[in-house]
Amino acid sequence: MKPLYNIALYIAEFSLKILAFFNKKIKSGVDGRSKTFKILEEHLSSHDQTFWFHCASLGEYEQGLPIFKQLRAENPQHKIVLTFFSPSGYEVRKNTDVADVVVYLPMDTKKNAKRFVKLVNPELTIFVKYEIWPNYLSELKKRNLRAILISAVFRKEQSYFQFYGKMMRDALSTFEHIFVQDENSMVLLNSAHFNNVTLAGDTRYDRVSDQLQQDNKLSYIEDFRDGKLCVVIGSSWPEDEDLFTEYINSRTSNNVKFIIAPHNIKNNQIDQFAKQLNKKTVLFSKKDDQNLSEFEVFIVDTIGVLSKIYSYADIAYVGGGMGQTGLHNILEPAVFGVPILIGKNYEKFPEAFEMIANGGVISIKNKEELQDSLDRLIKNAEERKALGHLNRDFIKNNKGAVIQIMSYLRS
Secondary structure: OHHHHHHHHHHHHHHHHHHOOOOHHHHHHHHHHHHHHHHHHHHOOOOOOEEEEEEOOHHHHHHHHHHHHHHHHHOOOOEEEEEEOOHHHHHHHOOOOOOOEEEEOOOOOHHHHHHHHHHHOOOEEEEEOOOOOHHHHHHHHHOOOEEEEEEEOOOOOOHHHOOOOHHHHHHHOOOOEEEEOOHHHHHHHHHOOOOOEEEOOOHHHHHHHHHHHOOOOOHHHHHHHOOOEEEEEEEEOHHHHHHHHHHHHHOOOOOEEEEEEEOOOOHHHHHHHHHOOOOOEEEHHHOOOOOHHHOOEEEOOOOOOHHHHHHHOOEEEEOOOOOOOOOOOOHHHHOOOOOEEEOOOOOOOHHHHHHHHHOOEEEOOOHHHHHHHHHHHHHOHHHHHHHHHHHHHHHHHOOOHHHHHHHHHHO
16 A cells, blocks of 8 residues: 555656646645755754644644644744645745744655655654644654644544555554544544544634734724624635625615635635625725725735634634535634634534534525524624623633643653
């Protein structure tokens, strides 16, 4: 199996170089990976003590951040190398102060893995959630270097639990400990004879709770909101936006403000979306010198402010669940005590199941259900308050993963 995997990697690497001519995002990744070893050689020496943190993308980075920050604070003498596989993670967090070196992770070939691990020589490696790279993990094991997996989620259909999954099980066995989010994941790992497993929960609960300690004030949002009820549509995809376009356009009252933060902020797509709205609409990029209180819709065509914007929401809709792209982070609005709507596809997100069962999150399947749910919540302040309290309490009750993981690392 592993020879086939290695052949497939070389084919994938070659294919990505071809596709890079036609896709800007792929080109960013290809170009970035080509510079990784040079950057490492410039910033690391054989005398450095290092930690290596790896995240697939931005979501995993946010998930691991409470641990990264704690390790950074407790080990100031260590250099920290942070790697991403996706441009959407690297481009947003390439200047983070939680790491000394931020680079793309080269493809998981034997040659790359050997060179990378030799250069970094990490005393501790932390992988977050999903991404498991067999050759990198094998190289860490050969050198007797520590590695843990945090906030992991497993499902029975994954290769680890199939008859053909020996290579991936061997990769998992590299981790000296695995911290999982839910009991189902622990049961699955135990059934595959992994006993170095702790049910710690999701570090994102700790991460979003930290947001309450930040200054979340945004004067332009306050000007736009102008004291009116506010619906925030976060990380939306076209499938989500189709629902809201009709709903917003059909409203006859101007007593509600809508803030929409699309996942994709390409200018042409933002402009096309804005043209579909028949309400007075302003973009973040054009907000200056405007009387923002006059507008009914605010489109956030920038990144990095959504978590603060959620603090102004009376109702939140979190995107990704109407299509197949994957539900975005529902914990970010929940920590502010906000009732939440999501789409119908959330089967890979255990927190969504739990929060729906808890009562603070509502899943909608179509435009009619969206209209019914929004109309009801807009009219009923008591229901908004009750659902919001359920979500805020859910976050409080699920904190603690960071304490367990750090306790293990300090022992």
